[in-house]
Amino acid sequence: MSLHVVGNILDVDLSQDEKLKESLIIHLRPTIFRIRHGLSQTNSLVHFIKSEYKTVFRATMSISIMFEKYYGLQLTEDEVGYIVLYIQSALERIKRHFNVLLIADFSRGHAQLLTERLKKSISEIKEIRVMSTHDFKLYGDKTSDVIITQKELDVKDSRIIVIPNLLSDSGIVSLREQINVVLKSRDEKVTSFSPECYPLLDPDLIFVHQKYEDKESLLSFMSSAMAKHGYVSTNFFETVMEREKATTTSIGNNISVTHGAQSEVIEPKLSIAVLDKPIRWNDDEVDLVFLLGFKMTTPEEIKRIQCFYREYISIIEREENLKKIKSMKSNIDLYKFLIQ
Template sequence: MLNKRQEKIILLLDDSKSWITGKEISRLMNVSDRTIRSDIDTINRYYDKPLIESNLRSGYRINQEVLVTLPIELNTVIPQTPEERCIYIIQELMFEKSEINLLDLQDQVFISGYSIDNDIKRIKKMLEPYDDIKLVRSRNYIHLEGSEQSKRQLYKELLSQETQGNFLNLNRLSSMFQDFDLLKVKKELEDVLDHYNYHVREMSMPMLMIHVGIAVERMLRYNYIETSRSIPELEEHKEYLIAKEFFKRLSKRIRIEVVDDEVKLLAMQLMGKKSVTLSNDLVNSYKKDLNVDTLVDEIIENIHNNFDIDFSKDTDLKNGLAVHLQGLIERRNKNINISNIYLQELKRKYPLVFELAIRVGEFLEQVLKTDISENELGFLALHLGAAYERYNTNSKYRAVMIYPIDQALSDFCVKKIENLFSERMDIVACVSFFEEKSIQSIKPDIILTTLQLKHNLEIPTIQISLFLNNEDESKIFQALNILDKKRFRKEFEESLVKLIEKKNFYYDLDLQTPQEVITYMCDRLEEAGYCNEDFKNSVLQREKMAATSFVYSFAVPHSLNVASIRPSISVAFLKKPIQWGDFEVKMVMLLATNEEQSNILKMFFSWLSNMINDANHFAALLETKSYEEFIAKIIE
C-alpha cells in the first residue's frame, strides 16, 4: 500500500500536468529530496509501471498514458495559484464548511502558513466591496460572516469572473483538445452545414463544438458510445445526413472510423429538443411520473432557489439539458460510465461552475434515485458554464464596429472603446463595410462606424472618428442610455406588470379610511395565499409611523419587516378620495414583496419617479376605469 504522502505526490503531479522538480515537491511535502526520490521509486514499483517519469533537468511528471490504464481515483483538485486558492477557500466556506482549520488547509493545498496568511489578506481585499460579508479569523480557524443574500451575490460575481470568455470562446475551448485542431474541425462542420443550407445559432455553436470535440477525442481512442434510442425515421432527417457527411469528411483528415451510433448522437445534438420529441422519453421510462421537460424545469427552478440565478429563459440550456439527460438515463440503463478526460481541468480552472454542477447532480440523485458520476457532473458543468456566460453576456449590449480595418489607428480606436464601455457593451464583430444581411445575422443592439452610413435597419447607428474624442464618447454614452431606457421598459413589462394581477385590482372601492383600505386589500391577499396576518399588521404598523401618501393623490402602503409569501402589487381605485396623511388619495398600490424581489422594488420606485415627473401621464393614469386600461397606461 502507498502511504498518504505518496498518494499526494500522484495527485500533485496529475493536477499540475507539467514537470515539477524534486526540490519543489520536497518543499510542498516538508521532506527531503531523497525521500521524494524514494517515494517516486516506490510508486512506480507498486504499480509495476512507469507512472511517474523523471528527468534530470525538469524533475518529475505524471505519465498520462499509463495513468488512464490504472485503477486510480483522483477526486481531489489542488489549487495551484494564490487566486485559485482564494476561490477554493471561499467556496469551501460557502458550501462545505462553516469554518476551516488553517493547519488542515496547509496540509490540503501543500503550502506554508505564511502563504495562507497572504491568501487571507487577498480574500479580505476581495470582500471589501461587500459591507455585509467578512472573513473572520479566530486563532487557527476562519469563517465567513454575512447574509445569505450577500453570499449569493458574491458567488454570482465570482462565477461571472470565472466564466467570462471561457465557455463561449472557441479559441480557448479548442486549447482543451491536444490531439487535433478543434477550429479546423469546426471549419469542416461549417462547410457541411453550408452545403445543406443548415443554420446553427451563433450562441449554440460553442457547446455543439464541445460535444463534437469530445466525440472525436473518444473516437481517436476507439471508445465509441452505443445508443439504443428508438428513432426509426432519424435517417430521413437532414441532421442525420449532415452528421454522416461530416464524419465522412473528417475521417479523411483525422484517424477515426465512421460509426453509425456516433453519427446518430451528433444528429440528435444538431436536432436539440426535436430529438427528444422524436425518441422515447427515457426519463419517463426510468421514472414513470416524470418527463424530461418537467425535470429540466425543476433543475432550473432548483438553481434559481439555491443560487438566485434565473436560467428560465435560456432555451439553449433547456435544450442542451434535455438531450444530455436522455443520454444520462440511457448510459445509466446500460451501465455505461462515459469518460471525461477534461474533468480535472474543469474542476481546477472552473471550481465555481463545477460547484453549480455538483448541486444539480445532488438534485438529480434525489429525484432519479441514482448515482451521478463526476464525469457526468463534468458534462453538466460545461452546459452550466456556457449558460452562465450567456446569462451575463445578455446583460451587455452587442455592438458592431464598421471601419476601414487596414488603417493604422483602427485597432487603437476599438481598444479604447472597449476600455471605456466594456461594462456596458461588447464589440461582437468588426467589419470594413456595411452589408445588410450580414449585419442582421449578428443581431447587434448598436452600430458604431467611422464611415458615413445610411441604412434601413432599426438599429441605432453612431458615427465616430478613429481618434475617439470626447464628443464621440458622449454620443456613445447617450446612445447606451437610450438603450437602457428601452431595456428598462421591456424588463418593466416582463417583471413588474405581471405582479399586477386582475384578481388583485379593485375599482370603485367604497371605503372611508386608510386602515380600512389596507385591511381590505391585505385580507384579500391573505385569502389568496399571498401573505399571512402578520403581513397586514406590519403594513398597518408602518402606516402609523408615517403616512405613505404622496402629493399626486396616491399612496403606496407596504410592510415594515414582514415578507409576503408570494410577490404581488395590489391596486385599488377608490370611489371617492379619502384623507390619507396630509393628502387626499384616490389610487392605492399595496406592495407585497420580500428580499428576493429587491430588484423589483427598485424598478417600481424608478417607474413611479418617472411617472410623477410626467404630470399629464400621471393625471391620465388616475382617470383609469378598468384593469386593462390601467395596464395599458402604465406601459405607455
C-alpha cells in the first residue's frame, strides 16, 4: 500500500521490486519498536538526503501519514531519511544504464539504422558499439553488459541475445525481456548485500577518502563513531586493539577485517573505512577496513551474521567490486552500492 502511494507520486512502479519490499520490512520492524518506546535514532545525513533526493524525500513523507493512521505512530524526518535511501536505490535499479555490443555483418548504413533504433527504443542503453562476427570471435569483448546479434553465433557467452528482426516492434519487445534476464543475472553475480544484512549497515558509519597514518588512530576513530551512535560501549576500542595485538586481521588485497568483544556490543553494526593511501597493518598494507561490532545472542542475530559473512566474501573476492568500493565519492554512494 505504502509503496503504491509513493510510486504513484513518483510516477514509477515500485510494487514489483521484491528486494525493496523485503528491505523495508526488515528496516521498519525495529523502527516501529524504537518509536513506540521513545528510542529515537538520529540521522546526521538527513539534510544531505533532503537536498540531494528532495523529490523522493517529499514523496516518502506520505508514508509518515499512513504510519500515523495505521499504527498511531509518527515517523521523524530522521527515520524517513533512511527509508528514502532504500527507495532511491530501487529507482536507480530501475534506471540502471548498460553498454551494448551490436554484432553486425552488413552495411554501415544498416548498422547505423539499428543503432538509432535501439537507442530510441531502450533509453537505458548508455553506449552501443558495433563489431563484425569475425572480429568478435577473434578478439572477444569484456566490457559490454549485453551482446546483441541477429543470428546465432558459435560462441558461448551468457550476455548474447539473438533477435532476428531488430527493426520490428515484436523484436524490440523480445529484446527488452531478454535484456532484463541478462542484467538480472549480471547483478546477482556482482551486487552487494541482501536485505537480511541491511540492519548491520549505517551510512553514518561509512567513511571514504580517509587519511590516517596508522591503524590505531583509524580504529579509534571508527570505534568512537560506533560508540557515539550507541551501537557499542566506550570500551569497545580497547577490545579491538587487544585483538590486533593477538593476531593479524589483514586478509589480503589490502583489506582488513577486525572486530571487538561481543560483550561491548549493544546493537550489531558494521563500520567501513576507505583510505586514500594504504597504511601499515602488521606485515601488510591496507586501504579498506571493515570493523565489525557483532554479537550473536539470538537466533535472528546468528542468522544475520552468517548471511553477512557469506555475502561479504562473495563481494570482496570480485576485483570489480573492490574497484567500485574504493572509487566511491561519498559514504552515501557506497551505502547505496551495498544495498542495491
